[in-house]
Amino acid sequence: MGNPDHPLPTPSTQAGREGLAALLARPGRAVVALDFDGTLADIVPDPEQSRAHPGAVPALSALAPRVASVAVITGRPAALAVRYGGFAGVPGLDHLVVLGHYGAERWDAVTGTVEAPDPHPGVEAALAELPAVLEQSGAGSGTWIEEKGRAVAVHTRRASAPQAAFDALRGPLGDLAARHGLIVEPGRLVLELRPPGVDKGVALAEYVRATGAEAVLYAGDDLGDLAAYAAVEELRTAGTAGLLVCSGTEVPELAERADLLVSGPAEVVGLLEALAQQLGTP
Secondary structure (H helix, E strand, C coil), X not given: CCCCCCCCCCCCCHHHHHHHHHHHHCHHHEEEEECCECCCECCCCCHHHCCECCCHHHHHXXXXXXXXXXXXXXXXXXXXXXXXXXXXXXXXXXXEEEEEHHHCEEEECCCCEEECCCCCHHXXXXXXXXXXXXXXXXXXXXXXXXXXXXXXXXXXXXXXXXXXXXHHHHHHHHHHHHHCCCEEEEECCEEEEECCCCCHHHHHHHHHHHHCCCEEEEEECCHHHHHHHHHHHHHHHCCCEEEEEEECCCCHHHHCCCCEEECCHHHHHHHHHHHHHHHCCC
């Protein structure tokens, strides 16, 4: 059991230490849930170039058979996250699911198929108006539209003044979203328009209840992960042990609520490796 080369870090809070202890004591009743971008994959200027950290799939393959389930919860389409993550057809990942579009889509490694409802009509309507809204906003050049099928995102990372462009767009995109029955989800230099009623917290809570898990680890890095944090905190009050991991410190609202801080995807992978080694042979 365990390997001194990969020691498990100690959470900074009592609730986090209890969550980790419960996961280690009853791994067959534990869910490990992770965001994708910024958690399993480094943030890159072009989201289409995002790929999982090279050690992510081996670490997940080692850990997945030792716990009840591993879930990747992302705002990306499920099929895209599977492709960028390299999750399909990997031995040992039978216990992996990808909950895409904040849980509106589900890909299961066992079947290799995606289950999804019909898209919200407001997304297509908002997308049609977006170029004009961006031009009128004064956000400047370098903003980039990412079509996500069930959502649409505007990135400002490549703008000449990324934060100024982000700030200039919040109001106009909020108005656009409201006209079409959507909400705006802010992230790190990205604003996403998507249907209401789905978020990572709803997806995580439903999945934990469906699996009957007694312990849950959730790792994320951005504002969209706050809902998942809140879900874990609520599950704790109902008796489910939980461990909140923050990947990086770029989002203080998340880092301040975390039980365990790691520097980024490389250290997230290290944590997964350490858990797998600590749990030993399934």
